[in-house]
Amino acid sequence: MNNASQERLTAGATVPGLLGCGLRLPDSTCLGYSFDETCPREHWDHILHQLAEAMTVLAGHGLAPRRLTWTFAQGQIFLIPRPDGALLAVATRPNTEAAENVDQLAEEFFSLAPGA
Amino acid sequence: MDDDPDFLAMIQDFFATLGEKIWQIHCATSADQALELLKVRKMDLVVSDVNMPMLDGIQFLHLLNRSHPDLKKAVITANATEEKRSACLAEGAELFIEKPRSPEGLKSIFIMLEELITWTPREGFQGVLRRVGLQDVIQMECLGRTSSILEIHNLQLRGRIYIEDGRIIHAQAGDMVGETAFYKLLALPSGEFQLHPFESPSQRTIEGQWEFLLMEAARVHDETAAEAAAAGAAPPLEAVPFVESSLAAPDFDARVEETLICSGKGDPLYVWQCPDQPARVTLLQNVAQRASLFGQLMPLGNFDRLEIQLTGSRAVAQVGPDRMVFVRVSSSMEKSPTQPQ
Numbered sequence: 242m243n244n245a246s247q248e249r250l251t252a253g254a255t256v257p258g259l260l261g262c263g264l265r266l267p268d269s270t271c272l273g274y275s276f277d278e279t280c281p282r283e284h285w286d287h288i289l290h291q292l293a294e295a296m297t298v299l300a301g302h303g304l305a306p307r308r309l310t311w312t313f314a315q316g317q318i319f320l321i322p323r324p325d326g327a328l329l330a331v332a333t334r335p336n337t338e339a340a341e342n343v344d345q346l347a348e349e350f351f352s353l354a355p356g357a
Numbered sequence: 358m359d360d361d362p363d364f365l366a367m368i369q370d371f372f373a374t375l376g377e378k379i380w381q382i383h384c385a386t387s388a389d390q391a392l393e394l395l396k397v398r399k400m401d402l403v404v405s406d407v408n409m410p411m412l413d414g415i416q417f418l419h420l421l422n423r424s425h426p427d428l429k430k431a432v433i434t435a436n437a438t439e440e441k442r443s444a445c446l447a448e449g450a451e452l453f454i455e456k457p458r459s460p461e462g463l464k465s466i467f468i469m470l471e472e473l474i475t476w477t478p479r480e481g482f483q484g485v486l487r488r489v490g491l492q493d494v495i496q497m498e499c500l501g502r503t504s505s506i507l508e509i510h511n512l513q514l515r516g517r518i519y520i521e522d523g524r525i526i527h528a529q530a531g532d533m534v535g536e537t538a539f540y541k542l543l544a545l546p547s548g549e550f551q552l553h554p555f556e557s558p559s560q561r562t563i564e565g566q567w568e569f570l571l572m573e574a575a576r577v578h579d580e581t582a583a584e585a586a587a588a589g590a591a592p593p594l595e596a597v598p599f600v601e602s603s604l605a606a607p608d609f610d611a612r613v614e615e616t617l618i619c620s621g622k623g624d625p626l627y628v629w630q631c632p633d634q635p636a637r638v639t640l641l642q643n644v645a646q647r648a649s650l651f652g653q654l655m656p657l658g659n660f661d662r663l664e665i666q667l668t669g670s671r672a673v674a675q676v677g678p679d680r681m682v683f684v685r686v687s688s689s690m691e692k693s694p695t696q697p698q
Contacts, residue, residue: 280654308666317657
C-alpha cells in the first residue's frame, strides 16, 4: 500500500461525518482508519473482510455490484470495488459532508493506479 | 464436523474452556454422524470442515440447507481457496474461516462463532423514511395481504396507518384522520417508521383501494412540492436528501425485473419473476446477518437496507424480523434479457 492511498485515507479525519474508511487490496491486505472513538481501528479489518465476503456472496448470486450501500438509521457504509479487485469502504453519518463526498472519493479511488 | 479426530478433540477442549461450560459441543467425524446428531439434538450452530472423504463440506452444507434451513452454519478449513469460499457461502454458510495455526487464531474463531450464535434479529421493524421507502412498505403490506399498523413520525408530526388484510382502513396524523391524514403522512420529507402488530382502530375512515390511494398520495405530494418550489423553497425531498446521489431516482425508464417479499422466516408472501427463490431468501438472510454484525462493530443504529448498484440495474434488499424484501430494477434502455444481474 503506497503513500498516495494512505494520504487520501487519513485526509478523511477532517471531513465532518466520516466515521472511518478502509482499503482492501486484491491480496487481502487491509488498511483501515477510524475517525470515531466508538469504532476502533481494529474493527476495520473485520468490517473489510465481511464486506469483501458480501461481494463474493452477491457475485455468487449473479449480482456483481459496482457499489454497495448499507443504510442504517444512523449511518451508511459504502463499498466501492475497483476492477483490479481492490475495495474502498467508507462509513459516514447521514446528511453530512462526508456522505455527500463519497462520489468524489470514489472517483479518486478509481484514478489511483492499480495496486496503489 | 471434521474427519481429523485430533483436531476435533483439541478444538472441543479449547472452545469448552472459552465457552465457560455454556457451550455444549458435539463432535462428528463424518456427515452421516453429524446428521444423526442433528436428528436427536437441537443445535444452534454447525461448524464443518470442507475436505472430507465420501461427502465433502459443500455437499454437507447443501443437505443441511434442505433439512435444517434455519440452522446457522460455519466452515473452517485448512485449504481456504476463493472457489471454496464462494461455494460454501452460496450454500448458506454464514462464515468461512481458515483453520487457525495459533491459540490466538482459535480465540478469534471462538469470538466469531459466538457472535454468530448470539445473533438474533431485533424486534420490531424500523427504517429511515423516504417517500419511496414508505410507499414500498405500504405496498408490501398490501401485496402480502397482512394486517399491521405503520407508525410514522418526525419532529413535527406523528401518525398511524392501519392496514387490515392488505387494505388500508384508517389513518390518523395529529388532528387529521382519513385520507387527509394518509396523504399528509406520505408527504413527509423525512422521519422514521415502525411496523406494529395490528389492533382494530376505533374508527374506519378509508375505503379506497390501496393502489389508488398511493397514486393519489404521489399526486398530492407532487403538488405540495410544486407549491413549495413556486414559493421559493426547495421541494421537500430535495431539501432533506438522506442518501448520496447514486441512490437518487434513476433518470432512465426504470423497470421492475424481480420482486420477492417473504416473511422473516423466508416463507414467500409475494414472488414475481424471481428466478431462484430459495437462493434469494438465503441471500437476504446473509444480508441480515452481516448488517447485524456491522451494527455491532460500528455505532450505526438499526439496519434499513442494502442497495446494490449493478451495471444497468440496481437492487434493494430490505430485511426485518417479520419481513424481507428483494427488488431488482433495471433500465429498459440498458437491460440485457439474456444476462440476469
